[in-house]
Amino acid sequence: MADYHSPTVIQPTIPSADMTALERLILGHIFDTEADGDGLYLFAEIGPSDSFELPVRDLRRAIAASADTESTVNAYISERIAALTDDDTHVEIDLSGMSWEFILQDIVRRSPTLDHVTAISAFTCTRMRPDGFGGMAVVITADAIRGKSTNDIVEDFLGDDAHDALYAGTHVLLRVREHAVKEQIAEAIGADPDLTSINPDAVTESDIRSACLDVVACSDLSEEQGAAEFRAAVAAIRAAERRDQAPG
Structure with a gap:
């Protein structure tokens, strides 16, 4: 049996003051965390988690503390615990319908110091399978989330070669900068x-x-x-x- 992993690092360190209580709680379960000055260094040795269990009390407390700040994760989590009863003590959080990149983008949008966040992932496998290795780079800004995998890079290289062959002897007359x-x-x-x-x-x-x-x-x-x-x-x-x- 082959196990696929996607170890990931987030840079730079996320200032604690830029995160809501709920964002910090959720990101702390998606990623491993280490304190770094006044912020958190986010990383995942195996890969980011999109499903985990949390105490309902902790969730409700974090949502209440984050209510004054517009946040994608606040709305997403609030909808999912709305049907819980007073007898429910824990809830399974499934983030497969929401990417963690959007949580980081909300933070960048509000942050007075961050203009971007990067997520660098390696794709590895416990067996040497041809589809088990590669990587991904994602740049998150207030306006966009852009990513490129190693497969994309290979396709770009092949496309450049085809483009060069097609346009050999062609010269650029004008560029809009x-x-x-x-x-x-x-x-x-x-x-x-x-x-x-x-x-x-x-x-x-x-x-x-x-x-x-x-x-x-x-x-x-x-x-x-x-x-x-x-x-x-x-x-x-x-x-x-x-x-x-x-x-x-």
């Missing part, structure tokens, strides 16, 4: 008070990327492309002329 668009946003809002009432910081990286993709999809640069190709053709002719006229 997201960092330049971000700079333009600040300049545009500063120069025109009537443009918008929002602050430049309200425009997220996701907003910028989506807008860039839309502009690229709607732009027709065929005339500019043709003109550039003609100029390149003339330049190539002149280069050949100079080579032919060179002595020797």
